[in-house]
Amino acid sequence: MPKMKTRRAAAKRFTKTGTGKIKRNHAYMNHMLExxxxxxxxxxxxxxxxxxxxxxxxxHLIGNK
Structure with missing residues (x-):
């Protein structure tokens, strides 16, 4: 069985902390900021x-980063 590939789109959006929790960014920060x-x-x-x-x-999407 081949290794499972990391979903790159998810890996760019989420990061693991040292304790294994998942961090994310907030939405609504791209346009119409004025x-x-x-x-x-x-x-x-x-x-x-x-x-x-x-x-x-x-x-499951980001794997064992």
Whole structure:
């Protein structure tokens, strides 16, 4: 059986932390930024942890990075 390939699209969007949790970026930070509040844009810059219901699926996609 060949090795499972990493889904590159998922690997570019998600990263594993040292403890095995999955980090993700926030949405809504690509365009129309002049209409968003400064406070909103500042909060969207930070990363967030993936919800526990999605962790199993994303770990399967990004493999053992």
């Amino acid at each position: 209409h968003k509040q400064k406070k909103t844009k500042r909060k969207l810059r930070k990363t967030a942890l993936l919800h526990k219901s999605d962790v199993k699926r994303v770990k």
